[in-house]
Amino acid sequence: xxxxxxxxxxxxxxxxxxxxxxxxxxIIEAAFTTTEHYTADDxxxxxxxxxxxxxxxxxxxxxxxxxxSGLLREMDFGRDHKFYDPNYVDHPNHNHLICIxxxxxxxxxxxxxxxxxxxxxxxxxxxxxxxxxxxxxxCDEMQQTGKCRRQVDS
Amino acid sequence: xxxxxxxxxxxxxxxxxxxxxxxxxxIIEAAFTTTEHYTADDxxxxxxxxxxxxxxxxxxxxxxxxxxSGLLREMDFGRDHKFYDPNYVDHPNHNHLICIxxxxxxxxxxxxxxxxxxxxxxxxxxxxxxxxxxxxxxCDEMQQTGKCRRQVDS
DNA sequence: ATTTCTGCAAACGATTTGCACAGGG
DNA sequence: CCCTGTGCAAATCGTTTGCAGAAAT
Numbered sequence: 590x591x592x593x594x595x596x597x598x599x600x601x602x603x604x605x606x607x608x609x610x611x612x613x614x615x616i617i618e619a620a621f622t623t624t625e626h627y628t629a630d631d632x633x634x635x636x637x638x639x640x641x642x643x644x645x646x647x648x649x650x651x652x653x654x655x656x657x658s659g660l661l662r663e664m665d666f667g668r669d670h671k672f673y674d675p676n677y678v679d680h681p682n683h684n685h686l687i688c689i690x691x692x693x694x695x696x697x698x699x700x701x702x703x704x705x706x707x708x709x710x711x712x713x714x715x716x717x718x719x720x721x722x723x724x725x726x727x728c729d730e731m732q733q734t735g736k737c738r739r740q741v742d743s
Numbered sequence: 744x745x746x747x748x749x750x751x752x753x754x755x756x757x758x759x760x761x762x763x764x765x766x767x768x769x770i771i772e773a774a775f776t777t778t779e780h781y782t783a784d785d786x787x788x789x790x791x792x793x794x795x796x797x798x799x800x801x802x803x804x805x806x807x808x809x810x811x812s813g814l815l816r817e818m819d820f821g822r823d824h825k826f827y828d829p830n831y832v833d834h835p836n837h838n839h840l841i842c843i844x845x846x847x848x849x850x851x852x853x854x855x856x857x858x859x860x861x862x863x864x865x866x867x868x869x870x871x872x873x874x875x876x877x878x879x880x881x882c883d884e885m886q887q888t889g890k891c892r893r894q895v896d897s
Numbered sequence: 898a899t900t901t902c903t904g905c906a907a908a909c910g911a912t913t914t915g916c917a918c919a920g921g922g
Numbered sequence: 923c924c925c926t927g928t929g930c931a932a933a934t935c936g937t938t939t940g941c942a943g944a945a946a947t
Contacts, residue, residue: 607927608925610920630911642928642929643928645929646913646928649913650928669910669911670911671912686867688869689872699863702863705855710840714882715842715881715882717879718881719878721875721876722874722875724871725873726869726870726872727872728868729868730868761901762900762902762945764901764902766903782936783937784936796903798903800903800904801903803936824937
């Protein structure tokens, strides 16, 4: 976990007059030590490994703070639960491609998309602050060989 | 409502061995007579105007069918409920720009995005089947005049 | 006649919240 | 000390589901 992350969050909390606690610390530690996407419940499990006293309620109360700080991103895939993506810290403009064959999510960046985002917005009289780009696609490998190499998914 | 839409849905239902019912008819009528986005509950209200016997359960049971048929699209904005967008029938490739100032949602199409979708996917070894592009932006008018003309929102 | 559909109301499940105590400043 | 943060358990609320009767083919 990038040591600057915790500092950035505590600066953010400070600005809001919120306190530094062991539970929040454990949740932050867990939230940014992985590069995987996770649900609130996943995070609870991970945070409990850091500090078993962390409760589900605190996770649910902390998540919106992390999102508001801008370091964690809430993702709405078409699925049931909300997912969270900690990788925006290092890759603020990344996008997602979802493999229909193995449901694996691949992150990618593309400057053309970023440029288009601005151009299109400006054309309509807007100044963009963010975007969500999600592509759903079939794996060519699956098409040709009948199986998807990434299919190591849980 | 485009008369072909109902036919297309009933063809779809037929393929699945499902029946034509007055309630489904009312829901379909309501679902595609508007160009607004709506929630399941919104649709219930609209469908009840067509046929008061329509119940919430039937709306919830019909919505996934319409989505599966490809004529209705489920949209995950960051908001609480699921929204549905009936405009993919006429504009299968449209995207959304959300005005942060008035929360209004503007639909737009852009061939460059469509091209990029294919190029980027291919580069990674995929064949795209669909995309979600959502831009969040500030209204320049708001920036300059202090108010957003579109702010006639509910 | 057979099978799917429906409305109703109860169930569900992720998330939120009220409360009394714990802990940071 | 004061005020915020916490765990617990109960509440919330959009959505799903079991059931018995209604409707479609």
